[in-house]
Every structure is written in structure tokens, then in C-alpha cells.
Amino acid sequence: MSRIEREPILKVEDISVYFKNGKKTVHAVNHVSFDIFKGETFSLVGESGSGKTTIGRAIVRLNQIQTGRIIFQNEVISGKISRTLHSKVVRKVQMIFQDPMASLNERAKVNYIISEGLINSREYKNQQELDDRVHHALLDVGLLPEFASRFPHEFSGGQRQRIGIARALIMKPDFIVADEPISALDVSIRAQVLNLLNKFKRERGLSYLFIAHDLSVVRFISDRIAVIYAGKIVELADAERLFQKPLHPYTKNLLSAAPVPDPRLAKSKVVTIYDPTQHDYSKEKPTFSEIEPGHFVYGNVAELEKYSKEL
Amino acid sequence: MAKETILSVKDLEIEFNLRGKTLQPIRKISLDLYKGETLAIAGESGSGKSVFTKSFIGMLDSNGTIKGGEIIFEGKDLTKFKKEKEWLQIRGKKIAMVFQDPMTSLNPLKRIGEQIREVIIEHKVVPKEQAKQRVIQLLSEVGIPDAESRYSDFPHQFSGGMRQRVVIAIAVACQPDILICDEPTTALDVTIQSQIIELVKKIQKELKITVIYITHDLGVVAEVADRVAIMYAGQIVEIGTAEEVFFDPRHPYTWALLSSLPQFGEKGGELFAIEGVPPNLFKKIVGDAFAPRNRYALEVDFLAEPPYFPVSETHKAKTWLLDPRAPKISPPDVIRRIKERDYWQSDGGAV
Numbered sequence: 001m002s003r004i005e006r007e008p009i010l011k012v013e014d015i016s017v018y019f020k021n022g023k024k025t026v027h028a029v030n031h032v033s034f035d036i037f038k039g040e041t042f043s044l045v046g047e048s049g050s051g052k053t054t055i056g057r058a059i060v061r062l063n064q065i066q067t068g069r070i071i072f073q074n075e076v077i078s079g080k081i082s083r084t085l086h087s088k089v090v091r092k093v094q095m096i097f098q099d100p101m102a103s104l105n106e107r108a109k110v111n112y113i114i115s116e117g118l119i120n121s122r123e124y125k126n127q128q129e130l131d132d133r134v135h136h137a138l139l140d141v142g143l144l145p146e147f148a149s150r151f152p153h154e155f156s157g158g159q160r161q162r163i164g165i166a167r168a169l170i171m172k173p174d175f176i177v178a179d180e181p182i183s184a185l186d187v188s189i190r191a192q193v194l195n196l197l198n199k200f201k202r203e204r205g206l207s208y209l210f211i212a213h214d215l216s217v218v219r220f221i222s223d224r225i226a227v228i229y230a231g232k233i234v235e236l237a238d239a240e241r242l243f244q245k246p247l248h249p250y251t252k253n254l255l256s257a258a259p260v261p262d263p264r265l266a267k268s269k270v271v272t273i274y275d276p277t278q279h280d281y282s283k284e285k286p287t288f289s290e291i292e293p294g295h296f297v298y299g300n301v302a303e304l305e306k307y308s309k310e311l
Numbered sequence: 312m313a314k315e316t317i318l319s320v321k322d323l324e325i326e327f328n329l330r331g332k333t334l335q336p337i338r339k340i341s342l343d344l345y346k347g348e349t350l351a352i353a354g355e356s357g358s359g360k361s362v363f364t365k366s367f368i369g370m371l372d373s374n375g376t377i378k379g380g381e382i383i384f385e386g387k388d389l390t391k392f393k394k395e396k397e398w399l400q401i402r403g404k405k406i407a408m409v410f411q412d413p414m415t416s417l418n419p420l421k422r423i424g425e426q427i428r429e430v431i432i433e434h435k436v437v438p439k440e441q442a443k444q445r446v447i448q449l450l451s452e453v454g455i456p457d458a459e460s461r462y463s464d465f466p467h468q469f470s471g472g473m474r475q476r477v478v479i480a481i482a483v484a485c486q487p488d489i490l491i492c493d494e495p496t497t498a499l500d501v502t503i504q505s506q507i508i509e510l511v512k513k514i515q516k517e518l519k520i521t522v523i524y525i526t527h528d529l530g531v532v533a534e535v536a537d538r539v540a541i542m543y544a545g546q547i548v549e550i551g552t553a554e555e556v557f558f559d560p561r562h563p564y565t566w567a568l569l570s571s572l573p574q575f576g577e578k579g580g581e582l583f584a585i586e587g588v589p590p591n592l593f594k595k596i597v598g599d600a601f602a603p604r605n606r607y608a609l610e611v612d613f614l615a616e617p618p619y620f621p622v623s624e625t626h627k628a629k630t631w632l633l634d635p636r637a638p639k640i641s642p643p644d645v646i647r648r649i650k651e652r653d654y655w656q657s658d659g660g661a662v
């Protein structure tokens with residue numbers, strides 16, 4: 001994190017997202033807060049259904065929030081906002097999806113897919129400029145400009161995911177929500193996509209919210225990581241620190257379960273168990289507290305005391 | 312310890328017919344599977360892992376045919392099987408398979424317990440009156456809590472991980488000799504994944520069965536495998552014990568696979584990426600299929616297919632680099648670092 005100016009580009013303040021499921025209300029995201037700094041890759045990890053994607057979708061305004069607010073470049077972008085601000089968010093905050101096949105329009109040619117966002121926001125002067133920008137977007141992600149006239153099914157998985165990235169980049173975004181962008185890809189192709197994301201971060205100061213369940217990838221790509229369990233962030237720290245000193249029992253469980261590509265170590269791996277009923281919050285309410293600089297954990301006073309002893 | 316071969320594949324060739332064109336997904340594979348071992352098969356998407364193993368249970372898609380070679384199991388050549396009746400003696404009974412998506416193996420409209428009971432009755436595992444009891448026992452063995460009360464649940468009432476446990480229960484209901492797991496945890500969360508891996512290991516030990524575990528995750532491979540086979544474009548390009556393949560890999564494709572793991576990458580640096588794409592299987596492959604993507608390729612790689620070169624009694628690789636006439640090439644730095652374990656970043660472990 002050393003070179004990064006600690007200036008937040010995005011602030012998520014106490015947001016909740018509830019879904020009605022018949023008579024039941026599901027608290028998909030429950031009072032979550034975090035900041036993402038300029039030029040940073042901030043990751044969310046946690047099991048499926050824990051609320052990661054819902055948070056990502058709330059940021060790009062695809063999900064409504066029931067509490068709190070979201071601030072992007074010093075402007076509130078959640079709830080009712082002006083048309084001009086909405087169109088700014090649509091341009092400046094882009095999302096890359098998990099399944100490159102499902103997220104691309106199969107019947108459209110690559111040039112249309114990539115330029116769709118520009119066309120919708122009328123962000124170009126003439127056809128020439130549009131073609132130029134598609135040309136450059138393709139080159140940026142390491143694809144040949146000739147590919148513009150092809151269809152998505154004529155590409156490999158890694159190439160399709162790069163088309164998805166080109167489509168986001170052409171909008172010149174400042175912030176990208178990457179939701180499991182490499183989960184559907186082969187190991188060898190994953191590396192290409194990760195390198196690409198890092199390249200744009202270096203060269204254009206892009207910031208990312210990165211959502212993934214593969215911990216080795218998350219450790220490699222992230223500056224900071226937040227661990228989410230059942231709609232709540234239970235721990236947040238610098239990436240390396242989190243792996244060195246996980247404090248919350250759920251984080252410990254998650255990290256200990258990760259596969260280790262070393263047959264000697266892997267066979268002696270011990271997975272710790274997480275039992276969510278171990279927390280007794282009936283008397284003392286838990287808080288999300290900074291236990292050492294930049295390292296936050298969720299717990300009540302007694303738990304926090306115990307965690308500080310582990311440091 | 313003498314190794315007993317339970318299944319032996321020789322020069323297996325498989326072809327698919329796709330709208331009049333032929334594609335060759337399996338190009339002369341030979342493999343001896345040892346009794347009681349866990350063999351992991353790894354390799355990128357499309358390398359033929361599923362097609363290869365599905366041929367052991369007669370489940371090739373209808374446009375696929377075995378063009379050559381043999382699969383010997385219990386003295387019989389399975390490639391000679393003509394009738395479904397013959398396969399029923401093998402599939403599910405002696406060789407069982409678990410797939411990535413549990414719903415492909417479960418009937419959404421039938422109660423979980425009944426689905427398992429049917430299998431047990433069909434294969435006459437226990438007398439009919441004891442079948443239900445056996446199902447409940449199986450369910451608890453695969454870690455379904457409250458097995459008795461969950462007997463009458465439907466698949467949709469189970470989580471993804473629980474469904475995969477049920478599929479495993481069905482697969483082992485008949486005490487098969489060989490269990491093939493085809494990416495059983497790819498769709499699951501890490502914590503659930505590690506539980507399923509533990510379950511497969513436990514079953515393997517208790518029932519003393521032979522396991523083939525297909526995955527593209529080398530972390531999972533390290534966890535389950537006694538031996539590892541690396542597949543590329545319809546061939547096994549390297550095979551050896553887990554330690555041999557991870558710490559002393561010899562095939563440049565294995566080097567590339569290991570090098571691209573984020574665990575071995577340097578933060579903020581470039582991660583090794585394999586350039587190009589796998590070969591077109593519709594075309595006849597000349598030489599070493601990996602040559603066009605191989606930065607260590609020799610001239611001969613583009614002309615002639617390499618044979619296997621033995622590295623040890625248990626380890627061999629199909630690359631001209633092992634030919635005594637080849638120039639000495641040392642593996643990339645990462646490979647040496649894996650062995651010396653200095654990819655460990657401080658005390659944070661190898662995740």
C-alpha cells in the first residue's frame with residue numbers, strides 16, 4: 001500500500017440490502033461500511049450467498065440500498081440522484097462479470113459489444129471516433145483489432161473475458177467492480193487476466209472492488225481484503241496482514257480451508273471449524289473495531305480483548 | 312510394496328464426429344491405475360479429462376467412438392462392450408462416477424432417500440427390508456446431519472455441498488472398486504470444497520477403493536493425489552508421484568501450469584501466463600502438441616512426437632527435452648523455489 005495516496009475514491013457507509021422472499025425478509029447485506037482508496041484493489045471474500053455480489057451491484061446502482069449511503073468521488077451516488085450524476089456513475093463505474101459467455105450478447109459482433117456503453121451514453125463525436133476507440137480498447141486488452149467483426153462464440157474463454165474487460169475500459173472508468181472475473185477461466189488464462197487488471201491499475205490508476213472466492217488469487221491481487229460472513233464484514237486488513245494474522249474465527253476457518261499447491265504441506269493441512277453460535281451477543285453488543293492500524297475485526301469487548309492478545 | 316494394477320488402458324484413441332468432421336480428443340493414452348491409489352488428473356479445459364474417464368463406464372456421448380486401444384478391467388476389454396447390459400455390470404457397480412454438478416445425477420422430483428434406496432435395491436446390496444436402514448447409514452456416513460429426518464427431503468432442500476455428499480453416497484452405495492470424481496468441488500466454496508475432499512479421502516481409506524480425481528486446481532491435486540497425471544491435448548504428457556510432479560516436474564507444460572499459480576507469483580509483479588491457445592483437435596497434430604506455446608521448444612518438437620522418457624521408476628514425461636541429445640535446459644526459477652519452499656511469504660503460509 002506504500003505508493004497509494006490514501007484518498008478514498010469510494011465510501012460505503014453503513015449500507016444494507018434486504019430482499020423479500022415470500023413473507024421472509026433476507027438481510028443480504030447488513031450494515032456494511034468500508035472505504036476504497038484511489039489506485040487500490042480492495043477484495044471481498046466470503047462464501048457464496050454472503051452478500052459479495054449484492055454489494056457490488058449496489059455500487060453500480062443495480063441493487064437499491066435500504067440503509068446508509070454510497071459516496072463516489074465525493075458525491076452521494078446511492079438512492080435518488082440527478083440524471084447527470086447517474087450517467088456519470090454509468091460511465092465511471094464499470095462492472096466485469098463472472099461468466100464471460102453469459103454476459104456478452106451472443107448475436108452481436110465484438111465491435112458492437114465493446115462500444116455499446118459509449119453508444120448508449122452518446123459519448124463520442126462520430127463513427128470514426130467510435131471505431132478508433134474500439135480499435136484501441138482491443139489492443140489494450142491484447143486482442144487484435146481485426147477481431148472487431150467477429151462473434152463472441154468464436155473466441156476462447158480468456159479472450160471472451162478480455163472482451164468483457166475491453167467493454168468496461170472503453171468507458172474510461174475510474175473504478176471497476178470485478179465480480180469473480182476469473183472463476184470460469186483455466187489456470188493458465190487466469191494469469192493473463194490478472195496481469196491485465198494489474199496493468200491498468202499501474203498505468204491508469206484504476207481502483208477495483210474485486211470479488212472472488214479463490215484465496216490464492218485474492219492474496220496475489222489485493223492491497224486490502226474484507227472478509228464477509230452472512231451479510232456482515234467480520235474482518236478487514238491489509239492483504240498480507242490478514243493472511244499472517246487472521247483474528248476472527250470465520251477468517252481463520254476460511255484461510256485454513258484454502259488448497260495449498262504443495263503435496264507435503266497439503267497433506268498435513270488442518271482446517272479449523274467455524275461455529276457461528278460461538279458468539280454470545282445477547283448482553284454485549286459487538287462492534288467493528290480497529291484492533292491495530294488498518295486491521296478491523298467484528299466482536300464484543302471480551303472477544304476484541306482476546307483478539308488483541310493474539311497479535 | 313508390489314503394485315497391483317486394477318485398470319489398464321493401452322493406446323486408447325477416441326474420436327468425435329461433429330457435423331461430418333472428426334475431432335480427436337484422446338490421442339493414444341496408456342495408463343495403469345493401481346489398486347487403492349488416488350490418481351489426480353489435471354490439465355486445462357478441453358484437454359480430454361472427462362472424455363477419457365467417461366470411456367471407462369461407457370458414457371461417451373453418442374457421437375463418440377473408440378478408434379483404437381483397449382481398457383482392461385477384470386480381464387475384460389471394456390472397449391469391446393456392445394450392449395448396455397454389459398455396461399450395467401460395471402457402471403455404478405464396479406466403477407462409479409461423481410460429476411461437477413450434482414443435479415446432473417439427482418432427480419429433482421424424487422426424495423433423496425428414495426433415490427439412494429433404488430440404487431441399493433437395483434444392485435442388491437442388502438436385502439430389501441434393510442435397504443432404508445442402509446440408506447440412512449450411508450447418509451450419515453457422508454456427513455448429512457439428521458439423516459433419518461432428511462431421508463424424505465427433495466434435492467432442492469439441500470445446499471450445493473450437501474447435494475454433492477448425496478451424490479457421493481449414491482456413488483459408493485454399491486461399494487465400487489473405482490470411484491471417478493470429475494471436478495466434484497469446482498462449483499463449491501472453499502470451506503465446503505475442503506469438506507468434500509476430506510470425505511472422499513475418508514471413503515477411500517475406509518472402503519479401500521481406487522480414486523481418480525479430476526481437477527484443474529493444482530492446490531486440490533496436492534491435497535488428494537498419490538500420483539498425478541498431467542493432460543494436454545488428449546495425451547498424458549507427464550505422470551509421477553505427487554512429489555515428483557510438484558517438486559521435480561520435467562515437462563514444459565507442467566512447468567507452465569505450476570508457474571502460473573498465483574501462490575508462486577510475486578505481488579505486484581507479472582504472473583507467468585501461457586501464451587496462445589490449445590491446438591485445434593480437428594486437425595492432425597504434428598510433433599509435440601505443446602510446441603507452439605512452448606518457450607523451450609526445440610526444432611524436433613515441430614517435426615516428431617516425443618516418446619515418454621523415464622525419469623524414475625514412477626515418473627515419466629513426454630518431451631524431447633529429456634532426450635540425451637537435447638540441450639540442457641533448467642526449469643524456470645519458480646520450479647526451484649517451489650521445491651525449496653521459499654515462495655512462502657513470511658509466516659503467512661502457502662495460500
Ligand SMILES: Nc1ncnc2c1ncn2[C@@H]1O[C@H](COP(=O)(O)OP(=O)(O)OP(=O)(O)O)[C@@H](O)[C@H]1O
Binds near residue numbers: 360527
Ligand atoms: N460430444 C462431443 N462432441 C464433440 N466434441 C466433444 C464432445 N465432448 C467433448 N468434446 C471435445 O473433446 C475435447 C475434450 O473434452 P473434455 O470434456 O474431455 O475436456 P476436459 O479436459 O474434461 O475439460 P474441462 O476441464 O473443461 O471439463 C474438447 O475439445 C471437447 O470440446
Ligand SMILES: [Mg+2]
Binds near residue numbers: 361362493
Ligand atoms: Mg471435464
